[in-house]
Amino acid sequence: xxxxxxxxxxxxxxxxxxxxxxxxxxxxxxxxxxxxxxxxxxxxxxxxxxxxxxxxxxxxxxxxxxxxxxxxxxxxxxxxxxxxxxxxxxxxxxxxxxxxxxxxxxxxxxxxxxxxxxxxxxxxxxxxxxxxxxxxxxxxxxxxxxxxxxxxxxxxxxxxxxxxxxxxxxxxxxxxxxxxxxxxxxxxxxxxxxxxxxxxxxxxxxxxxxxxxxxxxx
Amino acid sequence: xxxxxxxxxxxxxxxxxxxxxxxxxxxxxxxxxxxxxxxxxxxxxxxxxxxxxxxxxxxxxxxxxxxxxxxxxxxxxxxxxxxxxxxxxxxxxxxxxxxxxxxxxxxxxxxxxxxxxxxxxxxxxxxxxxxxxxxxxxxxxxxxxxxxxxxxxxxxxxxxxxxxxxxxxxxxxxxxxxxxxxxxxxxxxxxxxxxxxxxxxxxxxxxxxxxxxxxxxx
Numbered sequence: 001x002x003x004x005x006x007x008x009x010x011x012x013x014x015x016x017x018x019x020x021x022x023x024x025x026x027x028x029x030x031x032x033x034x035x036x037x038x039x040x041x042x043x044x045x046x047x048x049x050x051x052x053x054x055x056x057x058x059x060x061x062x063x064x065x066x067x068x069x070x071x072x073x074x075x076x077x078x079x080x081x082x083x084x085x086x087x088x089x090x091x092x093x094x095x096x097x098x099x100x101x102x103x104x105x106x107x108x109x110x111x112x113x114x115x116x117x118x119x120x121x122x123x124x125x126x127x128x129x130x131x132x133x134x135x136x137x138x139x140x141x142x143x144x145x146x147x148x149x150x151x152x153x154x155x156x157x158x159x160x161x162x163x164x165x166x167x168x169x170x171x172x173x174x175x176x177x178x179x180x181x182x183x184x185x186x187x188x189x190x191x192x193x194x195x196x197x198x199x200x201x202x203x204x205x206x207x208x209x210x211x212x213x214x215x216x217x218x
Numbered sequence: 219x220x221x222x223x224x225x226x227x228x229x230x231x232x233x234x235x236x237x238x239x240x241x242x243x244x245x246x247x248x249x250x251x252x253x254x255x256x257x258x259x260x261x262x263x264x265x266x267x268x269x270x271x272x273x274x275x276x277x278x279x280x281x282x283x284x285x286x287x288x289x290x291x292x293x294x295x296x297x298x299x300x301x302x303x304x305x306x307x308x309x310x311x312x313x314x315x316x317x318x319x320x321x322x323x324x325x326x327x328x329x330x331x332x333x334x335x336x337x338x339x340x341x342x343x344x345x346x347x348x349x350x351x352x353x354x355x356x357x358x359x360x361x362x363x364x365x366x367x368x369x370x371x372x373x374x375x376x377x378x379x380x381x382x383x384x385x386x387x388x389x390x391x392x393x394x395x396x397x398x399x400x401x402x403x404x405x406x407x408x409x410x411x412x413x414x415x416x417x418x419x420x421x422x423x424x425x426x427x428x429x430x431x432x433x434x435x436x
Contacts, residue, residue, distance in 0.1 A: 080425025094316035104397040173420035202391040207298025
C-alpha cells in the first residue's frame with residue numbers, strides 16, 4: 001500500500017485512459033487483450049503499459065494477456081471510481097452550465113448534487129435536474145449531500161473568494177477551471193484545468209511541421 | 219531541427235506550464251531564475267526542467283541561471299505562440315459560449331474569428347464580439363480568416379459530422395471537447411479534451427488517502 005505513495009501522476013492519467021479503452025473493448029465483446037494491444041489503442045509503448053500496471057501488483061498471464069473485464073474493474077477500483085462521488089459546481093454561468101450537462105461525469109460515477117451562484121435570479125432554478133442554490137447554503141448542502149469534490153467555474157477574480165468559502169466546508173478536492181491560482185489549506189487538493197495547454201501542443205506541432213518543411217526544402 | 223521529432227508530448231505540456239510561470243516571474247520583476255526555482259514553482263524536479271529545456275539547445279549560464287525574459291520568449295517561440303492563431307468554434311451551446319468567453323485563449327495568442335451553429339435563431343448574433351455563422355459558411359469563413367485550428371463543442375452524436383465538414387476545409391488542428399473519438403484525415407491533428415481525467419486524479423488521491431489512513435490505523 002505504501003508503494004502507491006510514489007506513483008507518478010502521469011501513470012494515474014494513463015490508467016484513466018486505459019480504463020476507457022478497456023470499457024470500449026468490453027463493449028465490443030473482447031475477452032482478453034495484450035499490453036501491446038492496449039498500447040496501440042491508446043498510443044503509448046507496451047513497456048509503459050506494463051510498467052504502469054506493475055505499480056498495482058501482478059496482472060495478466062504471460063502469453064495470454066489480460067482479462068478485459070477484470071483489468072477494467074481493477075483499474076476502476078484503483079482510481080476510486082467503484083463508488084459514486086457527489087460533487088458540487090460553483091458558478092451557474094456558461095461554463096458551470098456546460099459542466100452540469102457534461103455526460104462524461106455521470107458515466108464515471110461523478111454525480112452533481114448542487115450548483116451555487118450569487119445571482120439572485122438564478123437561485124431555485126434547475127440545470128439538468130440539479131438545483132441552483134445561493135452561496136450562503138454552500139456548507140449546508142455539501143454536508144447534506146456528503147460532497148467531497150467541488151468544481152470552481154466562476155470568473156478569475158472570484159476564484160479565491162470561492163476557494164475560501166469551500167475551505168470552511170468538508171470539501172477535500174477542488175477542480176479549478178478559473179484561470180487563476182487559488183490557495184487552500186493543506187487538507188484540500190486542487191487541480192487546475194488549463195484549457196490552453198492542449199491548444200499549445202497543437203500549435204507546437206503545426207509550427208514545427210511548417211519549420212520542418214522549410215528545413216527540408218532548404 | 220530533426221531532433222525535435224522525438225520530443226515527448228509531456229515535455230511540450232511542461233514547456234507550456236514553465237512559460238506561464240516565467241510570465242508571472244517577469245511580472246514580479248524577477249530578472250534571472252534557476253532551474254531549481256522553476257522546478258519548485260511548477261512542481262517538478264530541477265533535473266526535469268533542465269532535460270526539457272535541453273531538447274531545444276543550450277540556455278542559461280552555470281551558476282547564474284536563466285534570464286527570465288529570454289527564456290520566456292524562447293519557449294513561446296518553440297510553442298509557436300509568437301504569432302496569432304485564428305481559431306473557430308463549432309457549437310454555440312453552453313460549452314461553445316463558455317469557450318468563446320475564456321480569457322486564457324486571447325492571452326496566449328488564440329483569437330476566435332467565428333462561431334458556427336445549426337440553430338437558425340442563433341445565426342447572426344455575436345458572442346463576446348464574435349459572429350455566429352451557419353454551418354454552410356464554414357469553409358468560406360475559415361478560408362477568409364485563415365483559421366487553422368477548430369474547437370469542436372457540439373454534442374457527442376454531432377462530433378463526427380462536424381469533423382467530416384472540417385476535413386473539407388483548410389483546418390489543420392482540432393481540439394475536440396465532445397466525449398467521442400472522431401476520425402479525420404492524416405493531415406489534421408486531433409486533441410481530445412477529457413474533462414474527467416483531472417477528476418479521476420482527485421478521486422485516486424482521495425480514495426488512496428482514506429486507504430492509507432485505514433492501513434496506518436490497522
